[in-house]
Amino acid sequence: MSRNDADAESDGDHLLKVLGALNNPHRLRIVAALTHDRNYVSRLARETGISRPLLHMHLQRLEAAGLVTSTLELSDDGKAMRFYEVTPFVYQLTPDSIALATETLSRSGQREETR
Amino acid sequence: MSRNDADAESDGDHLLKVLGALNNPHRLRIVAALTHDRNYVSRLARETGISRPLLHMHLQRLEAAGLVTSTLELSDDGKAMRFYEVTPFVYQLTPDSIALATETLSRSGQREETR
DNA sequence: GGCATGTGTCAGCTTTTCTTGACGCGTGCC
DNA sequence: GGCACGCGTCAAGAAAAGCTGACACATGCC
Numbered sequence: 001m002s003r004n005d006a007d008a009e010s011d012g013d014h015l016l017k018v019l020g021a022l023n024n025p026h027r028l029r030i031v032a033a034l035t036h037d038r039n040y041v042s043r044l045a046r047e048t049g050i051s052r053p054l055l056h057m058h059l060q061r062l063e064a065a066g067l068v069t070s071t072l073e074l075s076d077d078g079k080a081m082r083f084y085e086v087t088p089f090v091y092q093l094t095p096d097s098i099a100l101a102t103e104t105l106s107r108s109g110q111r112e113e114t115r
Numbered sequence: 116m117s118r119n120d121a122d123a124e125s126d127g128d129h130l131l132k133v134l135g136a137l138n139n140p141h142r143l144r145i146v147a148a149l150t151h152d153r154n155y156v157s158r159l160a161r162e163t164g165i166s167r168p169l170l171h172m173h174l175q176r177l178e179a180a181g182l183v184t185s186t187l188e189l190s191d192d193g194k195a196m197r198f199y200e201v202t203p204f205v206y207q208l209t210p211d212s213i214a215l216a217t218e219t220l221s222r223s224g225q226r227e228e229t230r
Numbered sequence: 231g232g233c234a235t236g237t238g239t240c241a242g243c244t245t246t247t248c249t250t251g252a253c254g255c256g257t258g259c260c
Numbered sequence: 261g262g263c264a265c266g267c268g269t270c271a272a273g274a275a276a277a278g279c280t281g282a283c284a285c286a287t288g289c290c
Binding site for chain 2: 012015016018019020022023024025028029031032034035036086088089090091092093094095096098099101102103105
């Protein structure tokens with residue numbers, strides 16, 4: 001696996017987060033849309049037909065999983081705009097890779113704490 | 116992708132189903148447990164510490180996604196036992212593969228109908 | 231018969247996720 | 261000022277997923 005060393009999270013927990021991030025038709029579409037080229041929130045909302053608050057939430061889920069990144073930029077006419085783009089992630093899902101990741105899964109059913 | 120032709124489901128919808136099936140710590144553990152060797156429900160329940168009704172539900176979710184298969188067999192002492200084993204699935208998750216699958220996703224937010 | 235083991239299902243509760251419709255803030259332009 | 265366009269957040273409802281404790285059936289064994 002190839003993640004930043006700084007983020008202290010087991011591979012198992014990370015995989016689960018990625019799976020959770022991708023487990024949604026809207027979020028799949030968002031990733032697809034950003035694959036072609038980066039975009040800012042309001043425009044992405046228009047193009048995908050997703051309401052802005054909703055899109056905002058989905059983007060955060062994707063960003064939390066490390067699948068997209070965002071940067072705040074100022075346009076020529078002085079407006080603050082948040083641009084999103086996909087990270088070049090690669091995840092291989094096989095019984096073995098899952099078995100491996102599962103070894104480093106935190107306790108049972110508990111959801112990951114955002115402390 | 117390498118699925119059965121008989122199941123009429125788009126790649127996009129199928130991918131979503133697989134992601135949904137794997138998006139759960141219990142189900143990841145179940146896949147891991149079955150990777151080593153096949154097992155029957157009650158024993159798997161004991162070994163994983165998951166209640167039988169719950170395990171039953173998780174197994175069905177995995178089976179519906181095609182990640183595990185089951186066969187009903189009769190043990191020497193005449194008991195009917197359902198054995199589960201993993202299928203040798205391989206899924207590659209990248210922005211491009213997702214963009215591709217997304218093209219064949221059924222309409223927007225609607226959940227897949229089981230008609 | 232009573233008990234252990236296996237199978238499966240159902241109702242009902244709790245928790246999480248999804249979604250919408252307000253709000254708030256800022257800027258530039260006519 | 262009023263409008264259009266960016267940004268973000270909050271409360272609250274609707275829908276889905278997760279989980280538990282019954283209950284049903286079957287078999288073999290003492």
